[in-house]
Amino acid sequence: MVRVRIATITMDSSNSAPVVLLRPVDEDGDFVGDRVLPIWIGHPEAMSILLGLQEVPSPRPLTHDLFVGTLRTLGYTLEQVQVTRLDGGTFYAEIVLFGPEGRIGIDARPSDSMALAVREGCPIYVCEAVMDEAAIVPEPADEDEEEQLERFRDFLDHVDPSDFIH
Structure with missing residues (x-):
């Protein structure tokens, strides 16, 4: 398993669907x-x-x-979230709980699992085979894009809201 963290949530420009981007992390996060x-x-x-x-x-x-409140009331803690497999374009996950019955795993959607993980501060893991199959290495941004981004940031740093009032 590869420990990951949510790098960002972005929108797919082709269909306006949200995309969560997970990146591997070291032991310090x-x-x-x-x-x-x-x-x-x-x-x-x-x-x-x-x-x-x-x-x-x-x-x-x-x-x-x-x-999360229900889990706590019943004496369970969320130990970790695992993205366990990819089948036909669908990701599968499991939440791992510890409580009165010991350690148990429950099938869950990755999105729900991550929503729980961020609330509980628990680690997120992805099966190495899933990373190998579905992870990408983004192309580095062109210098022109970087320059445009820097100019936009500079604009935002110095813009006055009254500039937009007619």
């Missing part, structure tokens, strides 16, 4: 290597993952918060 594992997810799960990453409080528990 720092990104290592060039591989990126893209997993397409639904909009509600993307929002839930982002809310969990940003630790945004909700006045009422959202679905993943409710699930």
Whole structure:
């Protein structure tokens, strides 16, 4: 298993679907290597993952918060999340719990698993075979793109909201 961390969530420009990008990390949680594992997810799960990453409080528990609360009430902790296989373009995952019945694994969608993991701060792992099959190594950005990005950042740093008022 390869330990990974959510690098970002982006949108697929071809179909506006959210894509979570997972990158391998070392024992300190720092990104290592060039591989990126893209997993397409639904909009509600993307929002839930982002809310969990940003630790945004909700006045009422959202679905993943409710699930975590239920686990705690029943005496279970979420130990880790594992993306275990890829079959026909569909990723499969398992949440690993520890509690009164010992250690148990439960089949889950990767998106739900990650939404739980970010709330509990537990590690995410991907089977090496899945990484080998589905991970990509992004091409480095062109210098022109880097320059454009730098100019845009500079613009954002110096823009005055009144510039947009007619």
